[in-house]
Amino acid sequence: MDPTTYPVNDFGPAMRGMVIGAVGILHVFLAQFAIGGGFVLTYFQWMAGRGVPDARRFLDSFFKYLVLVSFVTGAMTGVAMWLTTIQVSPRTIGLMVDEFHWIWAAEWCCFTVEIVAGYMFLRWGQRLPDRVRLRLLVTYSSASFLSLFWVNGILSWQLTPGSWLTSGDIWAGFFNPSFWPSLFYRTAVSSTLGALAAIAVINTMDVSRAERHALIARASRLLVPMAAMPVLGLWYVAVIPADSRAWITGGSVAMSMFLALAAGASLLIGAYALIGIWWRHLYVSGATAALLLALAFGATAAGEFVREGARKPYTIRQVLFSNSITPAEVVRLRRDGSVTDDPYPLRDAVRYPNAQLVLGARVVRAQCSACHTMKGANALVHLGGGWSMDQLRLNIAKLQLTKAFMPPFAGPAIEVEAVAQLVAWEAAGAPRQWPVSDDPAVLAQIGRWLDEAGIAPSPERAVSRPRGETPVEVQP
Amino acid sequence: MSLFDDLGGRGGYLLLLVLTFALHALLIGFVLGAAAWATVRALRGGDDPIAGVSRDWLPFGLGAAITAGVAPLLLVQVLYQHRMYTATLLLSHRFMAIVPVLIAGFYLLYLGKSERVQAWNRVRRLLVHGGALAAFVFVAWTWIEEHTLASASPEVWVAHYAEGRLVHRDPVIAQRLVVWLGLAGTAYAVGTAWLGGTLAGNAGMRRLGAVGLGGLTVALGGAGALAWTYGNDVAATAGRAVVLAALAVVAAGFGFLLLAGGKLRAGRRLATAGVIVLFVAVSAIRESMRAHRVEWRGTLDGAQGLPLFLLFVVLGVVAIVWCARLVRRHLDRV
Numbered sequence: 001m002d003p004t005t006y007p008v009n010d011f012g013p014a015m016r017g018m019v020i021g022a023v024g025i026l027h028v029f030l031a032q033f034a035i036g037g038g039f040v041l042t043y044f045q046w047m048a049g050r051g052v053p054d055a056r057r058f059l060d061s062f063f064k065y066l067v068l069v070s071f072v073t074g075a076m077t078g079v080a081m082w083l084t085t086i087q088v089s090p091r092t093i094g095l096m097v098d099e100f101h102w103i104w105a106a107e108w109c110c111f112t113v114e115i116v117a118g119y120m121f122l123r124w125g126q127r128l129p130d131r132v133r134l135r136l137l138v139t140y141s142s143a144s145f146l147s148l149f150w151v152n153g154i155l156s157w158q159l160t161p162g163s164w165l166t167s168g169d170i171w172a173g174f175f176n177p178s179f180w181p182s183l184f185y186r187t188a189v190s191s192t193l194g195a196l197a198a199i200a201v202i203n204t205m206d207v208s209r210a211e212r213h214a215l216i217a218r219a220s221r222l223l224v225p226m227a228a229m230p231v232l233g234l235w236y237v238a239v240i241p242a243d244s245r246a247w248i249t250g251g252s253v254a255m256s257m258f259l260a261l262a263a264g265a266s267l268l269i270g271a272y273a274l275i276g277i278w279w280r281h282l283y284v285s286g287a288t289a290a291l292l293l294a295l296a297f298g299a300t301a302a303g304e305f306v307r308e309g310a311r312k313p314y315t316i317r318q319v320l321f322s323n324s325i326t327p328a329e330v331v332r333l334r335r336d337g338s339v340t341d342d343p344y345p346l347r348d349a350v351r352y353p354n355a356q357l358v359l360g361a362r363v364v365r366a367q368c369s370a371c372h373t374m375k376g377a378n379a380l381v382h383l384g385g386g387w388s389m390d391q392l393r394l395n396i397a398k399l400q401l402t403k404a405f406m407p408p409f410a411g412p413a414i415e416v417e418a419v420a421q422l423v424a425w426e427a428a429g430a431p432r433q434w435p436v437s438d439d440p441a442v443l444a445q446i447g448r449w450l451d452e453a454g455i456a457p458s459p460e461r462a463v464s465r466p467r468g469e470t471p472v473e474v475q476p
Numbered sequence: 477m478s479l480f481d482d483l484g485g486r487g488g489y490l491l492l493l494v495l496t497f498a499l500h501a502l503l504i505g506f507v508l509g510a511a512a513w514a515t516v517r518a519l520r521g522g523d524d525p526i527a528g529v530s531r532d533w534l535p536f537g538l539g540a541a542i543t544a545g546v547a548p549l550l551l552v553q554v555l556y557q558h559r560m561y562t563a564t565l566l567l568s569h570r571f572m573a574i575v576p577v578l579i580a581g582f583y584l585l586y587l588g589k590s591e592r593v594q595a596w597n598r599v600r601r602l603l604v605h606g607g608a609l610a611a612f613v614f615v616a617w618t619w620i621e622e623h624t625l626a627s628a629s630p631e632v633w634v635a636h637y638a639e640g641r642l643v644h645r646d647p648v649i650a651q652r653l654v655v656w657l658g659l660a661g662t663a664y665a666v667g668t669a670w671l672g673g674t675l676a677g678n679a680g681m682r683r684l685g686a687v688g689l690g691g692l693t694v695a696l697g698g699a700g701a702l703a704w705t706y707g708n709d710v711a712a713t714a715g716r717a718v719v720l721a722a723l724a725v726v727a728a729g730f731g732f733l734l735l736a737g738g739k740l741r742a743g744r745r746l747a748t749a750g751v752i753v754l755f756v757a758v759s760a761i762r763e764s765m766r767a768h769r770v771e772w773r774g775t776l777d778g779a780q781g782l783p784l785f786l787l788f789v790v791l792g793v794v795a796i797v798w799c800a801r802l803v804r805r806h807l808d809r810v
């Protein structure tokens with residue numbers, strides 16, 4: 001079997017991207033919370049060593065929560081993240097593993113240190129002097145920060161692979177153009193989450209109001225890095241590819257909305273911190289802290305959504321399209337067909353009245369299902385069901401020109417026609433009878449449209465040459 | 477062993493996989509055994525020092541086992557990418573179920589450790605400990621199912637997909653599970669002999685020796701069934717590792733006998749050495765058989781970053797040893 005061919009699962013009305021989105025957001029949130037929690041712990045332990053009252057008491061109650069929430073769920077969602085990424089795009093994660101596995105292996109070493117140091121603190125921390133506790137916590141939080149450091153390089157590489165594309169040097173890929181802004185940004189987010197969680201925990205402690213106030217004031221110092229977030233965000237947006245930038249800042253309504261949401265939620269938290277905590281010395285109740293955390297979760301969710309979306313039509317910029325086809329493969333698939341070598345049959349083949357519709361369904365599964373469903377989320381029937389046949393054919397043949405965040409169509413004219421027929425058939429309510437369309441003049445016209453569109457992504461997303469692949473020739 | 481010949485290339489990956497998987501399996505063995513002991517204790521009512529030690533160390537044991545599992549998870553993707561991914565996709569939700577199940581099991585362990593639960597009645601305690609045990613056995617079964625499907629032929633995959641199945645059935649799965657559960661008994665006996673040796677006393681040590689011997693017997697039974705299924709394949713592809721495993725079984729068995737006979741120190745050392753070698757050998761047998769069937773992915777030959785990993789192995793070991801010594805020195809003083 002061709003090692004790039006995988007069985008494709010159907011997630012019902014949800015598309016595959018939504019599944020990873022949900023797990024991904026939860027994981028990112030918990031992981032960043034764990035890192036920020038490490039900062040909080042280290043900071044309070046340092047204060048405890050300098051005799052600040054109640055710092056140690058806070059630590060012991062905060063650590064329990066950190067362990068219960070972030071060790072357990074955070075570590076498990078990390079595993080879940082691996083498994084989900086495989087479910088969503090095996091080829092993407094496979095390429096990332098091939099390229100960066102030793103960096104990931106180094107990250108695993110850091111993760112192991114984090115777990116071991118953390119458990120030592122949990123188990124024996126109560127019986128240790130402050131100096132030793134501080135050392136354990138510094139080890140713990142440095143290790144968890146290093147995990148972020150390594151993973152951040154690999155993830156940011158997906159959108160901005162930088163000069164790795166031409167040199168193939170993994171360090172060029174790792175320290176790519178968006179590495180630093182996204183590292184700093186995530187660090188600031190981590191610190192914010194840690195501080196907010198600390199404030200929530202302080203509210204559950206049995207201390208006097210004045211003592212509580214003093215602890216909250218100290219915890220909120222870790223909100224300071226938030227001030228840099230707008231600048232870091234702008235820096236990030238400035239280094240990503242121009243078309244991604246255009247898209248998230250107005251090109252796509254949904255993307256821009258989510259970007260605004262992320263920025264708005266972060267601003268609200270920042271404003272509250274500034275006005276409420278520092279300026280007016282307001283008392284932050286548990287409910288308020290929880291609300292602020294919920295806002296932060298919303299901001300994380302929206303931010304991750306934008307980051308995922310900004311990569312389209314690629315999962316790895318200029319290397320792999322979202323539908324797991326490489327730019328170089330498009331040439332071959334246009335000639336040989338995109339599902340000719342796909343050994344997996346349709347599970348519901350009997351539904352379709354003729355072989356052309358079966359072909360259409362197989363093509364949709366291979367080329368479109370990463371971003372579309374037939375009738376659920378981002379449904380093809382809703383998008384193109386009302387169009388005339390020729391409109392459908394034209395827009396599918398020139399897919400990358402129809403919407404710049406779609407990859408070029410990677411099959412011959414008969415596959416375009418099959419997909420167009422399928423959409424029309426579904427839009428017509430899936431009747432029992434449906435004629436086969438094999439008019440040579442129609443196919444010839446589609447062939448011309450395919451040639452006009454070429455195989456490069458939309459003009460503003462030009463293909464440069466990925467490592468090890470022959471240059472892509474653009475058809476006349 | 478020809479498996480590890482080319483240490484700069486494929487052999488290096490295989491060696492790392494064998495070692496990290498053996499570590500994962502050892503820790504998982506401890507977790508399964510400890511959860512089983514806690515369950516049996518809850519079933520019978522009352523308490524004993526060994527059950528206490530088990531409950532106490534279970535959450536950390538599971539955390540460590542999962543962490544240790546991430547390394548082979550990475551290496552399996554490197555070495556057998558297409559097969560591993562295909563099996564994961566084919567099993568779909570059925571495979572992903574391990575995530576919520578493990579999270580639930582994890583929290584049950586923390587719950588089971590709390591004093592509140594120890595005051596509960598027998599049925600409720602049984603639900604907590606037995607629930608965790610069931611979760612872990614389910615996860616073990618799932619990984620074996622995944623491994624078995626990944627090793628199957630493309631025809632099996634296509635049929636599996638076409639029928640829309642979520643489970644993969646194969647008699648080998650149950651046989652492998654028996655081997656791992658038996659081995660779990662040995663890992664648990666050894667681990668607990670170290671963690672709770674002083675608490676458990678002589679009577680406890682005898683019982684741990686018996687658990688170890690029982691585990692070896694079960695594992696051998698399962699291995700016999702497996703050898704029957706696989707036939708000559710095993711001897712032909714993993715000859716030396718099989719010899720090593722046999723020697724380790726003898727050493728471990730002898731160690732457990734000493735332990736059961738009240739010779740704590742000598743028995744514990746010998747059994748530990750035997751069990752560790754046994755896990756590495758079994759892991760090597762498992763890998764030889766798979767590597768024998770699957771071709772090498774030459775695309776990895778230019779992979780970069782190995783020095784970074786080696787550096788972090790050293791840094792990681794240094795950090796862990798440093799923390800452990802720091803804690804130990806100060807605990808001794810208190």
Ligand code: HEM
Nearest residue numbers: 079504542545546548549552612615616619620623652656
């Ligand atoms: C209580 C939880 C777990 C149990 C009881 C368990 C048990 C097992 C068993 C019995 C095997 C052997 C499969 C075979 O030989 O066919 C195995 C393999 C494996 N496990 Fe775990 N496991 C657990 C959790 C995990 C987790 C969370 C991960 C991921 C981080 C993991 C990663 C692996 C990997 C990568 C393999 C090797 C698969 C292969 O070689 O194809 N395990 N596990």
